[in-house]
Structures are given as structure tokens and as C-alpha cells.
Amino acid sequence: MSQLVSEPALTTLGAVLGGLWAFFKASDWYQRARDNRFAEALNALEAGVQQTYDVYVRAVKEASADGKLSSEERRRARELARDAAIAxxxxxxxxxxxxxxxxxxxxxxxKLVKQRKAA
Incomplete structure (x- = not known):
């Protein structure tokens, strides 16, 4: 039992586990899963931006004399888009x-707002 918890055995175990972890992190499967999560998160963010435009931005622009948002209104729209995307x-x-x-x-x-304006 003492040989299993000796310093060389623990060092070897740490090296093997570290190597396995590095292999897993570098694998194609892990990268694809991470990319898919990122794409789904961007889709949620796009939905949040769209919902914020439909509900908040359009109403504020119509109520504004110049049809533009103030810096405070833009900040609020960003917060609403973030919250909607998270939800x-x-x-x-x-x-x-x-x-x-x-x-x-x-x-x-x-970036999504700029793309939306350019479209």
C-alpha cells in the first residue's frame, strides 16, 4: 500500500492523468461540442437582440422626436437584450x-445590432 502512495507513483499518476486531460481538451469531439455550444449561445443572443428591438427599441424610436436612441436608452437596450438572451x-x-x-x-x-442595421 505504501508503494501506491509513494512520491514516484503519485508523480506518474499525475502525469498520466494530465496527459489524458490534455488529449481530451485537444480532441475534435471536444472542439465540436464547444463550437456547437457557442453557436447555440449566439442564436440565443440574436433572439434576444431581435426581441429587444421588437419590444423596446422600436417603441422608443417612435416616441423620440429624432427617431434615435440616447446613450442611456442604448445602454438599457443592451441590458434588455442580454437578459432576454440569457432567459x-x-x-x-x-x-x-x-x-x-x-x-x-x-x-x-x-456586432449583431450593426449587422441588423446593415441588412
């Missing part, structure tokens, strides 16, 4: 924040 993702079993990343959600929302 939509939950219904589909997608972790939007975990898949896209907390720091990148606003960037993706901005």
Missing part, C-alpha cells in the same frame, strides 16, 4: 454567459 438560452439549456464569455457579450450584441 432564452435557459429555456434551451444553453449557458449564454459561459459559452460566449461575460466580457464579450456586449461586443457581440453591438
Amino acid at each position: 432564452f438560452g435557459r429555456t434551451r439549456g444553453v449557458d449564454v454567459i459561459g459559452s460566449i464569455g461575460h466580457d464579450y457579450i456586449d461586443l457581440w450584441i453591438t
